[in-house]
Amino acid sequence: MTAISAKGLSKYYDNVKAVDNLNLEVPENAVFGFLGPNGAGKTTTVKLFTGFAHPTAGEAWVAGEKVGDGNLALKAKIGLLPDVPAFYDWMSGRDSLHFVGELHGLAPAEINKRTEELLELVELKKHGNRRTGGYSRGMRQRLGIAQALMNRPPVLFLDEPTSALDPLGHRDVLNLILRLRENTTIFMSSHNLSDIERVCDMVGIVNKGKLITVSPVDALQKKYARSIFEMEFLEDAGQFVESLRKISWLAEPAVTAVNGTPVITVRAIDIKRARKELPRLIGESGLTLARYEMMLPNIEDIFAEIITNGDKQ
Amino acid sequence: MKGFAPLFRKEMLEQFKLYRFVIVCAIFLFFALSSPLTLKYLPNILKMAGEQNMIIQMPTPTAFMSLSEFAGNIGQIGALMAVLMAMGGIANELKSGTAIMTLSKPVSRSAFVISKLLAVSITFLISMTAASLVCLGYTVWLIQGTAVWPYVGMNLLTGLFLVFCLAVTLLFSSHTRARWQPAGWPSA
Numbered sequence: 369m370t371a372i373s374a375k376g377l378s379k380y381y382d383n384v385k386a387v388d389n390l391n392l393e394v395p396e397n398a399v400f401g402f403l404g405p406n407g408a409g410k411t412t413t414v415k416l417f418t419g420f421a422h423p424t425a426g427e428a429w430v431a432g433e434k435v436g437d438g439n440l441a442l443k444a445k446i447g448l449l450p451d452v453p454a455f456y457d458w459m460s461g462r463d464s465l466h467f468v469g470e471l472h473g474l475a476p477a478e479i480n481k482r483t484e485e486l487l488e489l490v491e492l493k494k495h496g497n498r499r500t501g502g503y504s505r506g507m508r509q510r511l512g513i514a515q516a517l518m519n520r521p522p523v524l525f526l527d528e529p530t531s532a533l534d535p536l537g538h539r540d541v542l543n544l545i546l547r548l549r550e551n552t553t554i555f556m557s558s559h560n561l562s563d564i565e566r567v568c569d570m571v572g573i574v575n576k577g578k579l580i581t582v583s584p585v586d587a588l589q590k591k592y593a594r595s596i597f598e599m600e601f602l603e604d605a606g607q608f609v610e611s612l613r614k615i616s617w618l619a620e621p622a623v624t625a626v627n628g629t630p631v632i633t634v635r636a637i638d639i640k641r642a643r644k645e646l647p648r649l650i651g652e653s654g655l656t657l658a659r660y661e662m663m664l665p666n667i668e669d670i671f672a673e674i675i676t677n678g679d680k681q
Numbered sequence: 682m683k684g685f686a687p688l689f690r691k692e693m694l695e696q697f698k699l700y701r702f703v704i705v706c707a708i709f710l711f712f713a714l715s716s717p718l719t720l721k722y723l724p725n726i727l728k729m730a731g732e733q734n735m736i737i738q739m740p741t742p743t744a745f746m747s748l749s750e751f752a753g754n755i756g757q758i759g760a761l762m763a764v765l766m767a768m769g770g771i772a773n774e775l776k777s778g779t780a781i782m783t784l785s786k787p788v789s790r791s792a793f794v795i796s797k798l799l800a801v802s803i804t805f806l807i808s809m810t811a812a813s814l815v816c817l818g819y820t821v822w823l824i825q826g827t828a829v830w831p832y833v834g835m836n837l838l839t840g841l842f843l844v845f846c847l848a849v850t851l852l853f854s855s856h857t858r859a860r861w862q863p864a865g866w867p868s869a
Binding site: 418420438440441443444446447448450452453454455456458467468470471472473512515 | 683684686687688690691695698699777778779781782783784785786787788789790
């Protein structure tokens with residue numbers, strides 16, 4: 369089942385194409401990372417999906433509801449954490465969640481139960497009676513996630529959920545997202561590449577309003593795999609490195625010291641052959657292997673390559 | 682108007698929590714007490730301030746004069762206060778982001794706006810009614826005589842005028858994120 373879909377979705381502001389012909393399908397219970405540099409159109413896309421912006425062209429559906437201005441059935445099925453979550457300063461955290469429960473039309477008993485559950489989930493129970501005006505940015509972010517979950521939404525939109533957080537707050541919010549993934553589809557926009565790599569199953573890379581690629585994170589890593597192998601041995605591997613120099617399908621074998629440990633790197637000219645033959649050569653060398661790894665690029669490398677050169681076909 | 686009841690409750694609570702009700706009430710009560718007082722003692726004040734030989738012709742203060750002066754003051758000061766109170770009503774929420782948090786829930790935009798208008802109107806109308814009664818009582822005690830029905834009519838029209846001022850200011854407030862712009866202040 370598809371939780372979020374868009375067909376030719378576009379939003380133009382005068383001559384600026386904030387979102388340009390977006391075609392996208394996000395399956396249920398996926399954590400979808402929407403990645404792009406600042407000004408790429410991420411927040412506008414979230415606004416379009418949550419009914420806060422009217423599309424110039426195209427259509428979108430979220431949780432089976434057609435996205436459109438004033439579709440309250442859509443808002444009953446989504447949760448939204450804006451990039452800067454804001455609360456009425458005079459309300460306490462607990463009051464804020466009560467208020468959100470009332471807006472969702474929940475019964476008073478259900479509101480009380482859900483409020484306590486959510487305060488527990490976001491670790492704000494101790495601070496529940498404090499005014500939100502005195503909350504730190506991290507606490508506001510966590511309360512923002514709690515209010516977005518009040519109605520147990522099938523689809524949750526998180527717009528830059530870790531922006532401007534200190535390292536501890538950052539870690540807490542990511543852990544919270546990991547806990548939510550079991551029964552919620554999460555659409556998370558971010559320009560923080562390591563966040564996407566850590567919590568997302570799928571990633572869409574957007575630049576200048578255009579969606580460049582959509583792929584599972586691991587498939588993207590394989591697609592952009594570098595042809596570099598790293599090895600560590602318990603013994604001196606000088607002779608083995610020399611023997612690698614004579615092999616035609618390998619190039620640039622080198623020894624570098626990482627934290628005092630010699631690490632051998634070699635680039636494969638024929639990657640398929642290297643994957644098959646290199647372990648055999650290591651076995652024949654008689655050396656004791658401590659580590660053997662084909663280097664996968666991190667999402668930052670892939671992002672830089674895609675933004676600069678476009679997607680590989 | 683889905684979501685009107687919780688929004689209206691929150692707006693009414695906000696009138697008290699942010700002391701809006703107290704402020705409006707206090708200012709209206711000030712004019713309720715000062716109007717008959719000034720009228721009654723103005724000749725004495727002028728006499729004390731002016732030269733001894735100065736001749737000032739002052740009409741004898743009547744209840745009607747006192748009450749109509751109060752209604753006039755409330756019309757002017759009330760309009761100014763209505764603009765000051767309502768100018769940030771929606772603009773502040775748009776700027777701070779609380780409007781997005783609220784409107785991302787299943788509530789209609791009309792409920793969001795009307796709950797604000799109704800809550801601030803109730804604040805003004807209750808304060809005005811209380812101040813009007815105080816002014817009437819004080820006038821009767823200080824000056825004697827009554828002019829109840831013309832006074833009721835004046836207050837009803839003033840109340841309607843204030844609600845109109847609140848509605849217009851909120852309308853402008855919904856079209857800007859600059860707090861002072863609905864009051865006619867140019868944006869930066």
